[in-house]
Amino acid sequence: MKAAAEPARVESQSAITEQIARIAADYQGKDEPQPLLDYPPYRSSRLRHPRSPLVCVDPDEVERWAPCFGSRDVDPVDADLTAGHPGGPIGERIIVTGRVLDATGKPVAGQLVEIWQANAAGRYHHQLDQHPAPLDPNFTGVGRCLTEPDGTYRFLTIRPGPYPWRNHQNAWRPAHIHFSVFGTAFTQRLVTQMYFPGDPLFGLDPIYQSIVDPVARQRLIASYDHDVTQPEYATGYRWDIVVAGSRQIWTEPNADDG
Amino acid sequence: MAELACTPGQTVGPYLHLGLPYAGDNQLVGDAHAGAIRLHGAVYDGAGDAVPDALVEISQPGPDGRLVRRDGSLQRKEAAFTGWGRCATDAAGQYSFRTLTPGAPAGGPAFFAIVVFARGLLNRLFTRAYLPGSDLEADRLLSALDTSRRQTLICVAENGGYRFDIHLQGANETVFLAYRGDVG
Numbered sequence: 222m223k224a225a226a227e228p229a230r231v232e233s234q235s236a237i238t239e240q241i242a243r244i245a246a247d248y249q250g251k252d253e254p255q256p257l258l259d260y261p262p263y264r265s266s267r268l269r270h271p272r273s274p275l276v277c278v279d280p281d282e283v284e285r286w287a288p289c290f291g292s293r294d295v296d297p298v299d300a301d302l303t304a305g306h307p308g309g310p311i312g313e314r315i316i317v318t319g320r321v322l323d324a325t326g327k328p329v330a331g332q333l334v335e336i337w338q339a340n341a342a343g344r345y346h347h348q349l350d351q352h353p354a355p356l357d358p359n360f361t362g363v364g365r366c367l368t369e370p371d372g373t374y375r376f377l378t379i380r381p382g383p384y385p386w387r388n389h390q391n392a393w394r395p396a397h398i399h400f401s402v403f404g405t406a407f408t409q410r411l412v413t414q415m416y417f418p419g420d421p422l423f424g425l426d427p428i429y430q431s432i433v434d435p436v437a438r439q440r441l442i443a444s445y446d447h448d449v450t451q452p453e454y455a456t457g458y459r460w461d462i463v464v465a466g467s468r469q470i471w472t473e474p475n476a477d478d479g
Numbered sequence: 480m481a482e483l484a485c486t487p488g489q490t491v492g493p494y495l496h497l498g499l500p501y502a503g504d505n506q507l508v509g510d511a512h513a514g515a516i517r518l519h520g521a522v523y524d525g526a527g528d529a530v531p532d533a534l535v536e537i538s539q540p541g542p543d544g545r546l547v548r549r550d551g552s553l554q555r556k557e558a559a560f561t562g563w564g565r566c567a568t569d570a571a572g573q574y575s576f577r578t579l580t581p582g583a584p585a586g587g588p589a590f591f592a593i594v595v596f597a598r599g600l601l602n603r604l605f606t607r608a609y610l611p612g613s614d615l616e617a618d619r620l621l622s623a624l625d626t627s628r629r630q631t632l633i634c635v636a637e638n639g640g641y642r643f644d645i646h647l648q649g650a651n652e653t654v655f656l657a658y659r660g661d662v663g
Contacts, residue, residue, distance in 0.1 A: 268528075277659050281592075286538070412489070
């Protein structure tokens, strides 16, 4: 009789949930507003986080500047993810807007915001995504825009679906949109994910829960905003982004240069 | 003034290639540009395996040590050198930039400012790739590190450019940075 093959060790959701709870208890009350890089419930992080502490350094001049993008870099139609195909995408059309600010509340103006996301069925237009959900020939899921003088960005897209992944048995990611954001300094570079209010998968997801401070992780959840919603067209979500490293420790001698 | 709480980071995930790379992203100058060099390397995990789903961005001054404030990084064909570039790692974990040698800024040695993203990495990591041979002893960051750690921040000179490998974890783990003055 053939012996059953040794099954790959795949953890259950309950085992992952228990790890999430244990780590959260260890960090209760501690000031930890960013994700833990060493977060074993997210299996892929185990060999991909530094073990030594970060080394503190005064930013040099090149680190006190951000790259500069302009109107020749970004076409305004790039902010409409529902355009550019023969037909409209399937799904719930949404407007996602907000402001990019530094920690003093100053707008980050004229700066690049990039997004990418799954389609309404939870499938990415990416060769590595093997989730057996339909691709949408009318949706790629990539957008970019420049912020306005008051820091406002705005995208028209469709609401992405949740999708399964292989972190553990029956693992599902809450629906999200990936955001890539620049501030006014290299030190403010941020890539993150925006989530939707009330998602039932929040408590089960080790990527979201890697931010162990419950107040901090709620900063990744957009708000439904009826003032953003457009009649007969699209529902609206608002999400402001605050970049770090905001103290103005160096001022530009010639603000008009370039 | 009260400070706003910063937005937490999250991993770029496995589908970063959908949103971030673009044509010419790693070509800060054309191959024929006078003084063009190659900055390249690999990203490794704690087991020493290459990371095929990482992304590296660089910021640097021009050869004269001065920063360039110029748009056009997303439309290289029209653009002059902007001092900024992006490169996703390939299946072998390799990244490569065509760029210019950064000049030394006032008061310090020359380096590329680097930020690394990857699937499995929950927030970006900053580091520096210093040019070898320049006056590194006086640098405040390097002089505060022991020799083996310091070596992780120094490029290897090669014919036609520099190599800078990035180890996210392990015996050769790269020194990663937090910037003083950050509030997040």
